[in-house]
Amino acid sequence: MKKKLALLLSLLLFLMLSCLAMADEYAIVTNGRLNLRQSPTSSSASLGQYRGGTWIHLLGQPINGWYPVSTPDGRTGYMYGTYLTFTSNQSYGIVKYAQGGYVNLRSGPSLSSPIITQVTSGTSISILDDSYEWNYVSVSVYGNTYQGYMHDSLITRSGDTATVVTRNGGKVNVRSGPSFSYSSIGSLSSGTKVNVLLKGTDWYWISGGGLTGFMSTSYLSGTGKSSNYSSNTSTSYTTAYVNNPRSTQVLNLRASASQSSRSLGQYKNGTKVRVVYKGNTWCEVYVGTKHGYMMTRYLSFNGNYLPPATVTSAPDYYSGINYYQQPTITPTPIPYYQQSQPVAPPPVNSAPANPAPANPAPAPANNTQQSTTSNVREITLVSTGGAISVYNDSGMTQLKTTYSAGKTGKLLSSGDKVCLVLIDNSVGYVATSNIAY
Secondary structure, eight states: OHHHHHHHHHHHHHHHHHHSOOOOEEEEEOSSEEEEESSSSTTSOEEEEEETTOEEEEOSOOBTTEEEEEOTTSOEEEEEGGGEEETTOOOEEEEOOOGGGEEEEESSSSTTSOEEEEEETTBEEEEEEOSSSEEEEEEEETTEEEEEEEEGGGEEEOOOEEEEOOSSSOEEEEESSSSTTSOEEEEEETTOEEEEEEEOSSEEEEEETTEEEEEEGGGEESSTTOOSOOSSOSBOOEEEEEOOSSTTBOEEEESSSSTTSOEEEEEOTTOEEEEEEEOSSEEEEEETTEEEEEEGGGEESSSOOOOOOSOBSSOOSSTTOOGGGOOSSOOOOOOGGGSSSOOOOOOTTSSOSSOOOSSOOOOOTTOOOOSSTTTSEEEEEOOSSSOEEEESSTTSOSEEEEEOTTOEEEEEEOOSSEEEEEETTEEEEEEGGGEEO
16 A cells, blocks of 8 residues: 555656746755655655755745755655755845844834844845845744845845866856756856855855856865855854863853853853854853853863863852852842841950851951941042942942942952942942052
């Protein structure tokens, strides 16, 4: 019964192909390995798997998203269109970096139009219509294809070019398909500049000298073997490694490009990350399958990094603060003078050298927090220019207020980088560099 069904499906396929005459059209497998199916359903038998960049010949119109195709090894069957990039889409681009690392794909050409999905910066897109300020585009997001509108200012055109080269300075054929077996539609002289419209394995789809067709990469220079696809994602990336100058501590992967953003994980030195966008302050990265942001200065791009030591997951909030390691919610210590019951200083020589109070208040290493306001040190705020910021948290992510240089107050506790101060009867955190005694 199965053999008869397969025979019937094959007969229907070739009958359909004979009836649906269409101009030759090609596509490449976008990424990974794509199955060639016996019939237009994912449950049918696989006739083979094809790597990203493989050229596919389209034989007819799609059936529920499944295209009848032939492969370079002569097989015929069906492939799902979501995983193909078509030569009919003659314009390509890359999504630019935007705030948060995402660009909205909208249902209409307006900022007021509903959002269909969010597209990660660096993703390749197909531009279906660019006749006005808003481009109608097609993009693959986590295996699903979406079509909608994206503003032109958020797209970088691929604009790849190449130069025709030959050993003898002669001409090179432009062919009707991605193989030497296809007929020539014309030829281009050595040295001709061409636009690269789509890159596949061994053959590029190019336009130049009034011709649009296929040329072997062996006759093109200036583009290398790079492509519109990768083995895992449509986003290109650079490899980097976590390189914390304090090798005993870890680096947070943040949900957004902010020190106050939620931590998605903590990683020790030497952890390999994929960088899809490198900024001066933040990098958009993948750690395994997790997507987020890491600070650029704590990543190494040359393969060198400090060997990890015994890693500590919790930082010292006062001494040697690492701002990028602060958790989203930072506990604010309560000074002694603000507690419900005043705490008197212990009598001299009446207690052990290092007493352990039942409820000690947080205090910096190698610094002594004063027990009463009368004993705290007077300070003056200083600045090399501009206002001085005071924060609600020791990570200095939640701005409280600002003061001009010369403002006086009291020092409640001090650290290498942050001090707890009392100014205008209000407690806050100020960078140590802005404190003068």
